[in-house]
Amino acid sequence: MAGLMSDLPRKNGWTIAEHVGDxxxxxxxRLLNQAVWDHDRVQGVVRRFVVEQLGDQSxxxxxxxxxxxEKQGESTAGTKRQYMGCAGRVANGVNTVYCSYATPGGHALIGARIYVPEEQLxxxxxxxxxxxxxxxxxxTKSQLAQDLLADMxxxxxxxxxxxxxxxYGRAGKLRAFLEDHGIGYVMRVGCAFTIEVRSGHRIRADTAMTTHLSGRKNRKRWQVCSVTGSKGERAYAWAWLATTSPRHYLLIRKHLSTGELAYHYCHxxxxxxxxxxxxxxxxCLRWPVEEGFExxxxxxxxxxxxxxxxxxLLRHIVLTLAALxxxxxxxxxxxxxxxAPILPTTPDEQPPEDLGLIALTVAEIKRLFTLVTRRHLPKSHHLHWTWWRRRHQARARWYHHRTRLRRDQQT
Incomplete structure (x- = not known):
């Protein structure tokens, strides 16, 4: 765990062993391959720890x-040529399904299941x-997600x-599983996904949008909602359509500048x-899972x-989830x-002399952990850098917001 939370540029068996003095x-x-310990139970401990700490959120x-x-060759469990989101293309590697527990106050990865191709099994x-x-x-990936949810x-x-x-949005059995257990969902779906807007009549999501939400007469049905993201407020136009089921809706997001549409099926x-x-x-709380991967x-x-x-492979992932x-x-x-952060209110505002510090980040806390566990390091030097980074990041955040204000004024 100390090795995973260290400042090593690469964290594998060799580098961690050298780091701890072996x-x-x-x-x-041996810890990953032969030692007797239950990684599934450890994953449960991580999950309950996160939920206990974040469970009081609204x-x-x-x-x-x-x-x-990404992996080379075919000697690793789960490896095959498949679409890899980390590479943005089809590549050789292992895919793993994760679940992030996300709240307005924080988030963390709490579960993982490795996707193993059928031909390997x-x-x-x-x-x-x-x-x-x-x-x-x-x-399948949706079935692995259902297994994670069953554990929860x-x-x-x-x-x-x-x-x-x-x-996951197009997986009907996963949606039915959630509904059977009284769990709500907001799942991305494609434009060809069909909904029933009146009894016995199903239409595509993009057709429903064109028919019921396009044109000047439907302009009032769109609402611009702003949700806080990692880089400030994210504003989009949103609209929803009721279906024949009183508990199901089609939620549509529209980019304010490009008009790009995204569809969500909701229960x-x-x-x-x-x-x-x-x-x-x-x-919008689906986005933090990407931050968890990062x-x-x-x-x-x-x-x-x-x-x-x-x-x-699974044990390494579980220990990483614990450290994270x-x-x-x-x-x-x-x-x-x-x-509260100090932010500009006008596009021409000049920054004050002292913008303070940003709140402690995950990366900064990891650095502080390394500082207190490796006692031979000079603490004053590293504490100086901790303060310097946070002050510099507060200034960068201030200018980022001012740039956005100027851009919004121009548009």
Whole structure:
């Protein structure tokens, strides 16, 4: 764990072993490959820790998404040529389905399931070579997401809302599973997704938008809603259409500049607020899962492992989730005690002499952890850099907001 939270540029068995003072990587490799410990139970501990710390938030969303790790050859469990979001193209690698527990006050990755291609599971000899247990059966990405949610339902950590992209939005069995358990969802769907706007008559999502929401006469049906993102406020035009089901809606997002449309199929269970803004807030809490991938990979080595076997690969992921959760929860708690940021209010405003510090970030907390655990390092030097970075980032944030104000004025 200390190795994953260290400042090592690459975090694998060799580098971590050298970092902690071992003469060979045998101990770190044994931890991932042969040691007897239940990684699924550890994943449950991480999940309950995050939910306990963030569970009092006004809005709680489980965000589903997958992320990958590029690999060479065919000797790693789960590896095949497939679309890799991390590469933005079809590449050789392993995809893993994740769930992020996201709230307005903070978020962290709490679950992971490795996608194993059906052809690997069908080959008995190859399964042995890749260390894939007999209990692992073929599951699609949406089915892996359902398995994650089933674990959360079992230990009562599932949030009231689930959000996901088209991979999960078009999975009818996953949507039915959520509805059967009284869980609301806001799922991205394609323009060809069909809804029933009147009994017995189904139309495509883009046709529904053109028929019911386009033109000057329907302009008032769109609402511009602003939701806070990692780089400030994100403003889009939003509209929704009712279906023949009183609890299902089509939510549409439109980019204010380009007019680009995004469609979401939504289910509002009984007892949840039946408002447009509720669905908008849920939809926007799908974005932090990408930030979780970024933090996990850049700062904790989520995709740095050089292991080949199924169990070792999953164990590395689980330990990374634990390290990330500690820092993410600490950052969320620090945010509640941080002063309000100083931001410009006009495009021509000049910055004050002192813009203060940004709140402690996940990356900064990881650096501070390294500082207090590696006692031979000079603390004064590193504390100086911590303050310098936060002050510099506060100034950069101020100018970023002023630039946005000027751009909005021009448009």
């Amino acid at each position: 003469e060979t990587p045998d101990r770190t490799q 809005l709680r969303v489980g965000a589903l998404d997958e992320s990958g790790q 069908a080959d008995v000899e190859r399964r042995k070579v890749l260390g894939i247990p007999a209990t692992v059966v073929f599951r 339902i079992a230990d009562r950590t599932v949030p009231p809302w689930i959000a996901g992209d088209e991979v 509002i269970p009984a007892g949840q607020p039946d408002t447009l803004m509720t669905l908008v807030r849920v939809a 933090f996990g990979k850049d700062h904790f080595g989520l995709d740095h492992s050089q292991v080949r076997l199924y169990t070792a 959760a500690v820092c993410a929860i600490t950052a969320a708690q620090a945010k509640t005690r941080a002063p």
